[in-house]
Amino acid sequence: MAKRVAVVGTGQTYHKSKRIDVNGVELIYEAVTQALEDAELTRDDIDLVIIGNMDHFEGINYVDMWSIDGSGGLMKPTIKLTTGGTTGSTLAIAGYQMVASGLFDKALVIGWEKNSESDTTAAINTAFDPIWDRLTFAGAIGGLAVEASAYMNDYGITERDAARVVVRDRKNAYHNPYAHLRKEVTIEEVLSSPMLCDPIKLLDMCPRSDGACAVIFASEDVAEKITEIPVWIWGTANRHLYTYINDVNFHGLQSLKNASKELYQKCGIREPLKEIDVIELYQPYSFGGLMWLESMGLCKDGEAPRLVWDGVTDMDGELPVNPSGGVIATNPIGATGLIRCAEVAMQIMDKAGEHQVPDVKIAVSTGFGGCMWSDILLYGKEKPK
Amino acid sequence: MEKVAIIGIGMTKQERRKKAETFADMVFEAVTKALEDADMTTKDIDNIVTGCNDFWDGRTISSMAVGDASGAWDKNISCVEGDGTFVAFYGMTRILSHSYGTTLVTAHSKGSESVSSLITNAMFDPIYTRPLGLDGITSAALQARRYMDKYGITEEQCAMVSVKNHRNAKNNPYSQLPMDLSLKDVLNSRMLADPIKLLDASPITDGACAVILANEKTAKRFTKHPVWIKGVGFCADAYHLGDRDLAECKSLEKAAQTAYKMAGITNPFKEIDVAEIYDAFSYQELMWSEGLGFCDKGGGGKLVEKGETEMKGSIPLNPSGGCLSAHAVIAAGLIRIAEATLQVRGGAGKRQIPGSKTALAHGVNGPCGQSHCVWILGGEDG
Numbered sequence: 037m038a039k040r041v042a043v044v045g046t047g048q049t050y051h052k053s054k055r056i057d058v059n060g061v062e063l064i065y066e067a068v069t070q071a072l073e074d075a076e077l078t079r080d081d082i083d084l085v086i087i088g089n090m091d092h093f094e095g096i097n098y099v100d101m102w103s104i105d106g107s108g109g110l111m112k113p114t115i116k117l118t119t120g121g122t123t124g125s126t127l128a129i130a131g132y133q134m135v136a137s138g139l140f141d142k143a144l145v146i147g148w149e150k151n152s153e154s155d156t157t158a159a160i161n162t163a164f165d166p167i168w169d170r171l172t173f174a175g176a177i178g179g180l181a182v183e184a185s186a187y188m189n190d191y192g193i194t195e196r197d198a199a200r201v202v203v204r205d206r207k208n209a210y211h212n213p214y215a216h217l218r219k220e221v222t223i224e225e226v227l228s229s230p231m232l233c234d235p236i237k238l239l240d241m242c243p244r245s246d247g248a249c250a251v252i253f254a255s256e257d258v259a260e261k262i263t264e265i266p267v268w269i270w271g272t273a274n275r276h277l278y279t280y281i282n283d284v285n286f287h288g289l290q291s292l293k294n295a296s297k298e299l300y301q302k303c304g305i306r307e308p309l310k311e312i313d314v315i316e317l318y319q320p321y322s323f324g325g326l327m328w329l330e331s332m333g334l335c336k337d338g339e340a341p342r343l344v345w346d347g348v349t350d351m352d353g354e355l356p357v358n359p360s361g362g363v364i365a366t367n368p369i370g371a372t373g374l375i376r377c378a379e380v381a382m383q384i385m386d387k388a389g390e391h392q393v394p395d396v397k398i399a400v401s402t403g404f405g406g407c408m409w410s411d412i413l414l415y416g417k418e419k420p421k
Numbered sequence: 422m423e424k425v426a427i428i429g430i431g432m433t434k435q436e437r438r439k440k441a442e443t444f445a446d447m448v449f450e451a452v453t454k455a456l457e458d459a460d461m462t463t464k465d466i467d468n469i470v471t472g473c474n475d476f477w478d479g480r481t482i483s484s485m486a487v488g489d490a491s492g493a494w495d496k497n498i499s500c501v502e503g504d505g506t507f508v509a510f511y512g513m514t515r516i517l518s519h520s521y522g523t524t525l526v527t528a529h530s531k532g533s534e535s536v537s538s539l540i541t542n543a544m545f546d547p548i549y550t551r552p553l554g555l556d557g558i559t560s561a562a563l564q565a566r567r568y569m570d571k572y573g574i575t576e577e578q579c580a581m582v583s584v585k586n587h588r589n590a591k592n593n594p595y596s597q598l599p600m601d602l603s604l605k606d607v608l609n610s611r612m613l614a615d616p617i618k619l620l621d622a623s624p625i626t627d628g629a630c631a632v633i634l635a636n637e638k639t640a641k642r643f644t645k646h647p648v649w650i651k652g653v654g655f656c657a658d659a660y661h662l663g664d665r666d667l668a669e670c671k672s673l674e675k676a677a678q679t680a681y682k683m684a685g686i687t688n689p690f691k692e693i694d695v696a697e698i699y700d701a702f703s704y705q706e707l708m709w710s711e712g713l714g715f716c717d718k719g720g721g722g723k724l725v726e727k728g729e730t731e732m733k734g735s736i737p738l739n740p741s742g743g744c745l746s747a748h749a750v751i752a753a754g755l756i757r758i759a760e761a762t763l764q765v766r767g768g769a770g771k772r773q774i775p776g777s778k779t780a781l782a783h784g785v786n787g788p789c790g791q792s793h794c795v796w797i798l799g800g801e802d803g
Binding site: 037038039085088090091092093095096097098100101102103104105109110111112113114115116117118119120126129130132133134135136137138139159160162163164165166272273274275276277278279280283294405406407 | 422423445474475476479480481482484485486488489493494495496497498499500501502503507510511513514515517518519520540541543544546547654655656657658659660661671672675676786787788791792
């Protein structure tokens with residue numbers, strides 16, 4: 037019989053541009069150890085290891101095999117998933133489903149990346165079709181710049197609106213000891229930072245980080261014995277709509293729209309802005325922090341700037357977004373989507389320390405990547421029916 | 422475990438070089454065939470798991486290339502990077518979790534567009550072992566030597582596997598290298614890495630496979646003869662070759678025990694009618710036979726000598742011709758599942774083992790069989 041599933045422990049490394057103090061396996065070990073300690077479990081308690089990253093960032097083939105000494109997967113079922121930027125959220129969805137299958141009680145899910153060991157953009161370029169798209173429209177920033185331009189044009193959004201998102205996230209990151217960029221910035225600093233790809237400037241964009249995250253998923257048979265506050269998965273959904281560039285219209289993030297709609301329906305969410313208490317959004321750049329709130333149905337199209345300027349998404353607002361500081365502050369790509377999962381779990385468990393949002397009962401994490409792809413998960417303090 | 426069935430399979434012909442087809446073309450062909458086989462359309466599929474590898478495909482986010490071809494538009498989709506048996510495992514749990522009812526699993530690769538020695542070299546530690554030139558073939562040679570040395574397995578016994586599997590391939594229209602070989606042909610073939618010779622090794626192959634998994638209700642709606650998943654397990658051993666005794670396959674033993682326990686199998690040699698196992702090299706069919714409990718440790722050589730693994734033997738291995746006759750990496754394990762499905766259905770044509778009720782499929786990840794996945798399939802009363 038299918039089981040209900042909860043997050044019972046989380047761990048993450050500290051993040052930097054270059055973690056020269058550890059190799060990849062040691063980085064993974066750091067996150068795994070933290071997660072096991074958080075759940076007060078040992079390696080022997082784990083039934084399944086699920087790991088993911090993006091191969092071309094480190095140049096290691098069969099990472100699930102290579103990382104055994106760090107993941108603790110020795111003589112255990114060990115499997116690798118990868119879907120690009122969405123890898124971390126894809127891993128969380130798999131952790132949920134593989135435990136819900138009833139075949140495993142406790143799964144250790146690991147996302148990691150050591151971006152310093154590669155040329156990130158060169159590696160991302162190879163995602164795109166080698167004949168049709170790679171020569172003309174590839175890489176991470178260009179596509180986002182098109183989306184941002186269309187959004188500005190459609191609704192009269194300004195670069196200043198986007199900068200307000202950065203100010204919020206960088207302020208939140210200051211209170212998160214694991215964040216990579218922990219210096220607050222002003223709107224003027226964002227607007228005057230070097231242009232990367234119009235309208236995206238350096239401070240509108242996420243960094244690339246070295247880091248890892250581990251999350252332990254447990255079935256309802258054991259979750260409540262492991263932790264006082266298990267974080268129950270209520271539902272998951274995803275859409276990966278982009279194969280070729282012409283598959284996507286850049287007006288609104290269609291994949292997130294469709295996935296959110298499916299998720300809310302599954303979980304009985306009618307008024308997401310009111311019902312959700314905190315969101316960790318996989319938001320690699322500032323404009324996404326506006327437009328994608330609309331795609332998630334939190335407000336009408338074009339209205340996100342008002343929400344953000346009014347402080348609705350600030351730490352003390354009605355629906356705090358990215359209390360951790362989000363992706364704009366920390367981005368170890370294969371881990372990034374899983375950190376969103378870990379962070380909302382910490383919020384529900386009341387373990388988020390200085391960036392804790394009071395009384396979180398329902399939370400959402402997302403993943404973005406592939407190209408304009410979206411994953412989304414909804415968590416609750418209450419056990420789902 | 423609740424019941425999950427395999428209700429459709431499809432594969433491309435496996436060839437040395439598919440000049441005309443992209444990854445998406447190959448996957449589309451396999452998916453179309455699987456849907457026809459299940460009497461379904463893409464509308465009946467509610468989620469997809471692709472099997473892709475960024476190194477073999479030369480693309481990061483390699484699953485992006487095959488989303489459309491898998492009919493994944495506006496559906497929940499994921500990607501396992503590893504052998505097809507592992508991909509299908511995740512596909513099965515998506516049904517057992519009650520997240521979905523029908524999973525389409527795909528896997529593909531084009532060896533012709535890859536440099537397999539470089540790609541398999543990238544499995545090894547970049548500081549210590551990669552510069553030694555270890556790759557899929559040279560690491561397998563170390564394992565073969567250790568295995569032969571520990572258990573007195575001979576090059577002739579390994580060669581027998583190659584002769585048998587290439588002969589079996591003659592009955593399989595999808596296989597790449599159907600051949601009548603003599604022991605001498607194998608033993609005298611070009612040395613690749615002692616003791617592995619050209620005909621002890623699997624070829625470079627292009628190909629794709631698709632398998633449709635469904636819960637009991639859906640399975641019964643679409644077919645009168647579903648093939649049920651009776652048991653499945655996977656397990657990984659140590660990474661560094663020096664941390665293992667390469668003559669042993671502990672992780673395979675554990676994966677097999679998990680699958681057997683689930684399927685209620687206590688004597689695999691007797692209870693399994695046919696097995697499709699991952700013979701990337703001839704010695705591996707012998708070693709994996711031991712790990713799967715078809716014989717005692719070190720008994721793999723005798724097993725093939727006695728003809729037990731022939732089409733008419735007690736435990737026919739690789740009636741399809743196995744990986745030795747066609748080895749589209751990543752797809753290969755899913756092809757083993759598809760072949761085992763055909764055997765249970767009685768639909769394997771000239772390569773059918775008569776009366777097969779219980780079939781085993783096996784896949785491998787990592788160097789020297791570091792990680793194994795074992796599937797037991799059966800018919801309604803199997």
